Amino acid sequence: MTGKNGRILIVDDNEDILLSLNMLLKPHVEAIRLLKSPERIGEFMDSFEPDVIILDMNFQRNQSSGDEGYHWLNFILKKSPDTVVLLITAYVDTEKVVRGIKAGATDFIPKPWDNAKLLGIVKSAIKLSLSRRDPGTQNSAVSMPILIGECPQIRLLR
Numbered sequence: 001m002t003g004k005n006g007r008i009l010i011v012d013d014n015e016d017i018l019l020s021l022n023m024l025l026k027p028h029v030e031a032i033r034l035l036k037s038p039e040r041i042g043e044f045m046d047s048f049e050p051d052v053i054i055l056d057m058n059f060q061r062n063q064s065s066g067d068e069g070y071h072w073l074n075f076i077l078k079k080s081p082d083t084v085v086l087l088i089t090a091y092v093d094t095e096k097v098v099r100g101i102k103a104g105a106t107d108f109i110p111k112p113w114d115n116a117k118l119l120g121i122v123k124s125a126i127k128l129s130l131s132r133r134d135p136g137t138q139n140s141a142v143s144m145p146i147l148i149g150e151c152p153q154i155r156l157l158r
Contacts, residue, residue: 004030006126009050011035011072012088013059017111021054024115025122038072042079050083051129052122054109057089057096064091070103077104084129086121088113 006029010021018034025032033048035041038059044050053076057069069087076083087100090111097108106128107121 004028005130006051006122007031007033007048008052008054008122008126009033009035009041009044009048010054011038011041012054012056013037014056017056017088024118028119029122029126038068041072041076045076045079045083052084052086052125054086054088054122055105057087057100058091066091066096066100070099073100073103073105082129082132084125084132086125 004027008025008029008031010018010025010032012018012021013036015036018036022032022034031048033044033050035044038055041053045053055069055072055076057066058064059068066087066089069089073085073087076085081104084106085104086107086109087105088109088111089096092108092110100108106125109118109121
């Protein structure tokens with residue numbers, strides 16, 4: 001990632017995950033806040049105004065359904081519909097991914113993660129968040145569809 005922009009809120013009950021993500025992302029982003037429990041998400045959304053929220057899907061021991069994550073995703077998006085949320089979990093399956101994306105998550109991060117991929121996902125999420133706040137910051141790849149075809153009308157649009 002180039003430049004330090006983006007404010008990241010990471011919500012996970014596992015302190016090792018919080019520490020690891022903080023160490024990985026800190027050199028690349030403007031600011032990071034860590035929450036071990038999701039109950040204070042609303043407060044941090046108001047005071048910290050994160051560009052991206054990385055949200056764990058399970059907060060209680062022996063839980064793997066993801067229902068807690070879906071609940072808090074819904075809370076976040078009701079409070080601020082344009083918030084970019086990345087779901088993170090060790091219990092990844094297609095059903096959870098599809099349900100999460102349909103519910104409004106921007107992307108899904110599996111535990112354990114690949115550092116380079118995670119950095120790419122976060123970088124893209126920050127760009128998306130900033131473009132939602134200021135549509136003038138969008139680059140043409142985001143704001144204009146890719147046009148295929150070679151007819152004269154398509155060439156005029158390029």
